[in-house]
Amino acid sequence: MANFVESATPFLGYLQTWHDNIQAAALDELIAGKPDTVAVVCVDVVVGFCQEGALASPRVNQIVAPIARLFTELHERGVKHFVLPQDTHEPDAVEFGAYPPHCVRGTREAETVDELKALPFSDEFMIIPKNALSAFVDTALPGWVREHPEVETYIVTGDCTDLCTYNLALHLRMDANARQLQRRVVLVEECVDTYDVSLETAQELGIRPHPADFHHVVFLHHMEQNGVEIVKRLV
Incomplete structure (x- = not known):
């Protein structure tokens, strides 16, 4: 393999320009007078990823207010489908081999954020769950999803971009492709x-680095x- 950093540099420049040009979209045009055909899926906006616990992130917590505003605007326009998949782990979850224990069933961390x-x-x-x-x-x-064939547009929100959100958005898209469904999957950045x-923090703690801006984009x-359609915000 060629030097990865050298070969990737032009692409990273392209990626920056691509991200800078993500546009907002009109909420009313998305709903198009048919709120029953729209669902918002909000993954893992729970206390354990936003506010308390080993995996809580101040950066992730900043999406709570925009999500609450979007929920309100959607509800005011007649949208009734609010679907919230959330980590609700068993105390001995196999996943804890890869991540610290978090969002255990029955704990505060596994609760929807108060907002x-x-x-x-x-x-x-x-x-x-x-x-x-x-x-x-x-x-x-x-x-x-199968019990609600009337839903033609899924609005995706939540965390983390490269983990649960990515899995959610791609599964919604692949499910529609496999079943020949005309479905829109719209992610609101x-x-x-x-x-x-950071690399420095990872080296100090002996863990893997995770540069958020890079993984996000x-x-x-x-x-x-x-x-998946990517929009900056819905206005």
């Missing part, structure tokens, strides 16, 4: 993000390459 629970329509949320990065593996989400571990681009 979303405080919304006056939060009783309409469909909470879907999951025990892995994927919101589709061994969960109620595949059944929900201001409502997704990932955690940051690379995975947004990969999702778009595979048919």
Whole structure:
């Protein structure tokens, strides 16, 4: 293999320009007068990734307010499908071999953040527990999707861009492709993000680095390459 850093440099310049040119989209045009055909799927916006615990990230916590605003705007326009897949791990979760224990069933970390629970329509949320990065593996989400064929547009929000959000958006897209469905999967960038571990911090702690800006943009681009629509925000 050629020198990776050298060969990747031109692409990184392209990637910066691509990201800088992501545009906002009109919410009313997306709904198009048919709110029953729209669902928002919000993955892992729970206390354990936003505010408390080993994997809580201040950066991820910053998406909570934009998500709450988007939820409110959608509900005001008649959207009723709010689907929230959330980490709800077993105490001995196999995943804890790769990540520190987090979001264990019955703990505060596994709860929806208070900012979303405080919304006056939060009783309409469909909470879907999951025990892995994927919101589709061994969960109620595949059944929900098949039971709601009227939903033609899925708005994707949540964390982390390169982990659970990526798996969610691509599965929604691949499921539609495999079943020949005309489905839109729209990811709202201001409502997704990932955690940051600098190289220096990783070396100090003996863990893997995770540069958030790099992973965020690379995975947004990969999702778009595979048919997910990426918008800056919905206005």
